[in-house]
Amino acid sequence: MFLEIVALHMGALHPYEKVLTLLLAFGPFVVLGLVIAVRRRQDLAEERAEEVAAEQELSGRATPGRPGSPS
Numbered sequence: 001m002f003l004e005i006v007a008l009h010m011g012a013l014h015p016y017e018k019v020l021t022l023l024l025a026f027g028p029f030v031v032l033g034l035v036i037a038v039r040r041r042q043d044l045a046e047e048r049a050e051e052v053a054a055e056q057e058l059s060g061r062a063t064p065g066r067p068g069s070p071s
Contacts, residue, residue, distance in 0.1 A: 006022070013021065 006018075
């Protein structure tokens with residue numbers, strides 16, 4: 001149904017012209033959505049790594065070689 005409406009709206013274009021027009025119209029939004037999804041994953045991974053590091057510091061498990069760490 002949706003594709004039929006789009007086809008009627010776009011008029012008499014060749015099939016490859018319709019595909020190119022749709023890519024130009026919606027392609028940037030798809031790319032933006034992908035970029036946002038990737039950045040959110042990276043931000044969540046960084047936050048989790050910071051939380052793990054903070055929990056390790058609070059529990060007393062310090063990294064070896066650090067002054068004051070139990071060896």
